[in-house]
Amino acid sequence: MDVAQHVEDRSPRGIAAAVSRLVRSGDLRPGDRLPTVRRLAADLGVSPATVSGAWQALAAVGLVASRGRAGTVVLPEPASWLPPRYRDLAAGGRSDAGEERVAPAAAGAPSARPSAPLAPTRRPGPALDLSAGTPDPALLPPLGRALARVAAATPAAGTGSYLGAPVVEPLERLLRASWPFTPQRVTVVDGAVDAMSRTLEQLAGFGDRVVVEDPSFPPIFDLCDQLGLERVPVPLDRQGLRPDALAAALRTGAEVVVLQPRAHNPTGVSMTSTRARELAAVVRKHLAATPGAGLTIVEDDHSGEIASSADVSLGSHLPDRVVHVRSYSKSHGPDLRIAAVGGPAAVLDRVVARRMLGPGWTSRLLQHVLADLLDDGEALAAVAQARRTYYARQRALTTALAERGVEVQPGDGINLWVPVADEATALVRLAAAGIRVAPGRPFRAGEVADGAVGPGHVRVTVGALAGGPDEVTRAATALALAAGA
Template sequence: MVDLTWFTARLTDVSVKGIAAKMATLIHTGEIPVGTHLPSVRELAEALGVSPATISAAWGQLKRQKVVTGKGRSGIRVCGNYLTPRPVRFEQIGNYGDAIRADLAMASPDPALLPDLQAAMLQGIQCPLLNSYQRDAISPALLAAVKPRWPFQAEAWLATDGGFDAMNGIVQTLFRPGEKVIIEDPTATRLLDMLDNVEAEIMPLACDEHGPLPGALAMLLSKGATAMIYQPTTHSATGHSVSQARSEELAKVLAGSSILIVEDNGIGDLSAHPCFSLGHWFPERTLHVHSFSKAYGPDLRLAVLAGPLDLVKRIQSWRNFGAGWTSRILQQAVAWMLQDEATQRHIQHAREVYRQRRRLLLNALAKRGLTLPDRDGLSLCLPVQSEQFAMITLAARGIAVLPGERCSPGNKQFIRVSTSMMTAEKVESIAEALMLAIGGSR
């Protein structure tokens, strides 16, 4: 913790801009080292004679500049000494040291449950226009494969290098600094990093087991939100999925607005639930992203984005600063797998195995007195009294999980535990450690 007297003596300009600028200088010069915990908002505000809102705003600027991180009871700490755009939350995942024996932080697919790509890649190299520099938005074969399964009648289509590439294209192209963006709380870690990077104002949206709450959405709309990002099928953190009834309720709330709707279907074909897209009601302002990475292979780096023609064209134009188009070989390979019966049986089998592994941990926790809803996906969300205590307790037992602060813009205390690699041999010891971490007992 930085010494408060030393710290305040150096903050001669106590405006938001002055505090943020001086802090950035002290961090860059090494006078405040990376890893240092900073005084609390209230403590520093009292010492400087300013309002807590001034300190919070200064911390917010430094967070956007990627030099500090943290929130709530876990406190603010220095995470970098250069003002470099980078995904701070995402980069902190996985840095748990050599003592970790069970890394349950990343909800990644099990390589053993992914389809064999050999036949698909042989199909891929037979794609038309191989080695052409023609910048097509999407290959005819992939479009023919995805269009019949799309959850609404989209006007334009774009193949991208994975789901997060699509989402980053949307955020970079369509959002401006200060834009008020509604997003589920919790959400995917990298989505928060993307919004921070463009200096959007994040508006957390409360959810329950059926998805975003209509009342909470209506309240945020009244505060001037211009866009909404949500996960319509299996949620990456909580495992909930938006029901048909909830989708209809949300549509009624959104009918009185003109905000952009962005749907991020990151788990793709591994979801056990159908997608009730808001594009059914609002195709003229809905962008839907479907990723194929978790079900078919992360190295395929493939997703499809579809929505209104003018918006998709803007995103495609932005991509021309870089690669310009997504590999036609990979598009052809995925198109073939989407129509290959053996591959589809393999995906169905993987979905069932993931369900069984998730239930292994749920049953082990239930035996110890903690009953959690059996939802969907590759992880479980566990409420805790203190994320910091939970992380330390689990690390001492060789277990790494994802702290809630990485994927929540609010102050909820929880951890996300990946179940995608869960085995019967380890589940009991993991459940025992988790009960200690959340403050439970047998």
């Protein structure tokens, strides 16, 4: 098909819209190859960068994908309601239909990589699923006593006013007492991703630049794409975000920085207090050189109370510039759907006001349940035991990998970032061993072509290694074999 003749507006947005219409109408079908960037640019009389921008916009919403030498192709209509990178993260090595993607070449021959999408083949589910990034259900505190106490104190699911405070007093008191700095406002929302979404909506507009870690949690990238934000990737070292790279990123004009202060997903890195001071110094220097800059740091403390590292925050140095998010999903249960947010009133008041035009508030019944759990000795002991158990599982797997020649720096939280010689081959080998892990590609802030061959990573949820030493040995052996060239 001659795509150029259907393009009326030759801007990146116009080109993307024209291709989207062709896909929706059925003129372009799943698997059809789009013209190359240079060819379409020549046909339209525009720069290759203009066409490349259109292709990136289409890829961000899941309409097309780069297949390396096979070109850019139209994707099937997704069977999933998940955003693109969230979908990649959830799928691991499986398609939306629950089918394993298996290379036609032998798993032991990484050089024989197909250039086209892998053909789906029915396979049974993995015997050991280390891909999900979710807490071990057996390590969550029991809810029975808290539910009974809250039900006895609040027999009806009512509320005094639709315009009442968004946080119940017992929970706000506990949150403020445990916060790493003194926030002007504290509120609660429906999970950490909800908190990040609500905050970014208030801080950045279409086309704004946002500093993100590379690698980082894929839904953060999906959020940026949905809001039309330009990501400015910054690498990490073993102490957190690199100060020199942050300084360079801020010079691009970015006014929002998104970082994970501890138990970084996927690497497990935690920011040290020294690094926090260094980053704060970078921010102060940037603000002094840029009068009127509206820089805000958004911290995603997603692992919360199961993290073994100290609760270090840039808010200790820049309280009026930091929005700190703490999730209780991994420590107390994902289905509680509660994350706390604390920071400047100028930001938090807008977040609360916007929620009043949507959900209004997070269930006050669930807030009372969480408050009870945060003040109950049995629940506190359960969370402390979970924290120790996750720490032990991290160390057990990294030790077993080292014994098999794979050196991985142990981190904090429930995930481990394992380097592999070839990512696609590693996923196939692990699937053949009955082990499922998360591919590393969705965690990269830059665009990585589907099917790309070469060094990469896989993310392993060590928190799911509940089967004892034998299970750790099995996982380490399979990972070591998969990591090799």
